[in-house]
Amino acid sequence: MADAIPAAAPQPQGIAPQALAGVRVVEMGQLIAGPFCGKTLGDFGADVVKIEAVGEGDPLRKWRLLQDGTSVWWQVQSRNKRSVALDLRASEGQETARRLIAEADVLIENFRPGTLEEWGMAPEQLHAANPGLIILRISGYGQTGPYRDLPGFGVVGEAMGGLRHLTAEPGRVPVRVGVSIGDTLAALHGAIGVLLALYHRAAHGGAGQVIDVALHEAVFNCMESLIPEYSAFGAVREPAGSALPGIAPSNAYPCQDGWVLVAGNGDSIFKRLMAAIGRPDLGEDAQLADNTGRVARVVEIDAAIGAWTAERRVDEVLEALAAARVPAGRVYTARDIAEDPHYQARDMLLTQRTRDGRELLVPGIVPKLSSTPGAVRSSAPRLGEDTDAVLVEAGLTQEQIALLRSRGVIR
Known part of the structure; x- marks a missing residue:
């Protein structure tokens, strides 16, 4: 098992430079899909500034099992991030967010389509202020199409993408995989899109672009021969339990x-x-x-x-x-998993110290890069813990910050 990771610390001495060092990410999503993408980028050196709602913050803070009032899942999902508590429903909060985004390389959001536009943050508006900005938009059904405005969660994406029909014993109710695989697949596709866009921006003149990831499409992209078999033979693949149909044994x-x-x-x-x-x-x-x-x-x-x-x-x-x-x-x-020597030998079990001083066993970093490996530089932040520092970096004065706080726009 790797040594304990400090609650908040710069990159440790002797660690190779990380692949995304110097990349600034503003994360405006919540729960799973957007934040998992932010976590992935943060693990490889990106400076991820997470904007959370004032009050309770990201609902994931209270999901599943809590320790000292905070989800232990949160400790994994939000490592290597800084938290800014900001009321995006207030005009001053929206203007503050635009200032942060104007200095960013990447914006991640997983709101209902149209939400950014309602806040005066349509892609064309953000690109006018920051032409190199890469905008990742994750939603249930994508930014276009007849289902665009329907509410969509990962479980619905798994069903529409074709996965849920197959995850069952023949003749029995389709069951979920056991984790939020639809959200995670969308997040990983989003991370790939961000990396492609960063490469294109560096190689072809510095222009940003919009990445549109739909939950069901990310699932569908992993469905192997499902559609070609239907096209060629009219075959509708059915549930097969733990077997792998067409491949034996x-x-x-x-x-x-x-x-x-x-x-x-x-x-x-x-x-x-x-x-x-x-x-x-x-x-x-x-x-x-x-x-x-x-x-x-x-x-x-x-x-x-x-x-x-x-x-x-x-x-x-x-x-x-x-x-x-x-x-x-x-x-x-x-x-x-926790007791397996192979997991331990490959640094897939890390001991991370929370901001409350507790030590917690957490998953390691994937993939493993030989020259620019990922690292856990800091543990998950408390709500709004970095608000002042990030706003100062964005050029706000202490007086402006105090005014925003007095009006409840920041925490």
């Missing part, structure tokens, strides 16, 4: 003390798998030499594997399959 199999995932779908891997479970007859069967033949007899193959795993413990199965060079793994819980 690849499934979850019961053990005496849990489940294992086994991916034996390579031709040579399949032969090694069958030898390992004592079924060389299947491994040498000419009909099962390629994936097409195995798919036709997948029920028989799954039954053979399941009969073998059911007589053994998970550790026994994994040891035997590792020796046979067959991809397999246990179904990890949070405890499994």
Whole structure:
């Protein structure tokens, strides 16, 4: 496990310069999609200024399990950010936000389409003051189209994108993946868009642009052969539980003390798998030499594997399959991850100190760059903790800041 990260500190001595050092990001989103994108950019050196509503701030501060009154999820989602509490519904708050955006490289927002325009922050207005600005807009259905104005959350995007229909056992209710995967996929697509736009701006004359990410489109982009199969064959892919339809064998199999995932779908891997479970007859069967033949007899193959795993413990199965060079793994819980030596060896478990002085185990940084790696430079801020410092950087005087505070525009 990596050493503890201080609550707020500059980049540690000896750490290589980060890829996005010097990039200023203003984050105006809340909850998951926009802020996850901001977190991703912040992990790689961007200076992320998060604008939150005065009062309660980002609702994520109170989501799921709380420690000292604050969500532990917040500690991950908002590391490497500075918090400015600002009333964007007030004209003075909007003007203050425009001043911050005028000095930024990137603006992230995930409000309902049209909200920026209502606040006098339409892209053309922001570009007039800051031509190089990159504006990332994440919404349920995008900034155009007939569904543009409908309310959209990640779960709806997962359904419309085609994912939710497949996440079920055949004939049973579609279930959610277990995390907010629609929001996260949109955030990652947004981060890719920002990086592409930054590259284009640097290489082609300094112009900014608008990035339009819809939640359902980000999900749909990951749906593999779903539409080509429908187009070519009229095939509507249906739920298949833990199996991978059309690829065999690849499934979850019961053990005496849990489940294992086994991916034996390579031709040579399949032969090694069958030898390992004592079924060389299947491994040498000419009909099962390629994936097409195995798919036709997948029920028989799954039954053979399941009969073998059911007589053994998970550790026994994994040891035997590792020796046979067959991809397999246990179904990890949070405890499994926290105690796993491979996670620890690759710095995927960091001990981060909160602003209240508590130490908290948090996920590490992905991806891993050899020359400009990511780093946790500071832990998640308290609401409005950086308001004064950021406004001073934007050119406001102490008198102006005091006036805004007296009027309830900032906190």
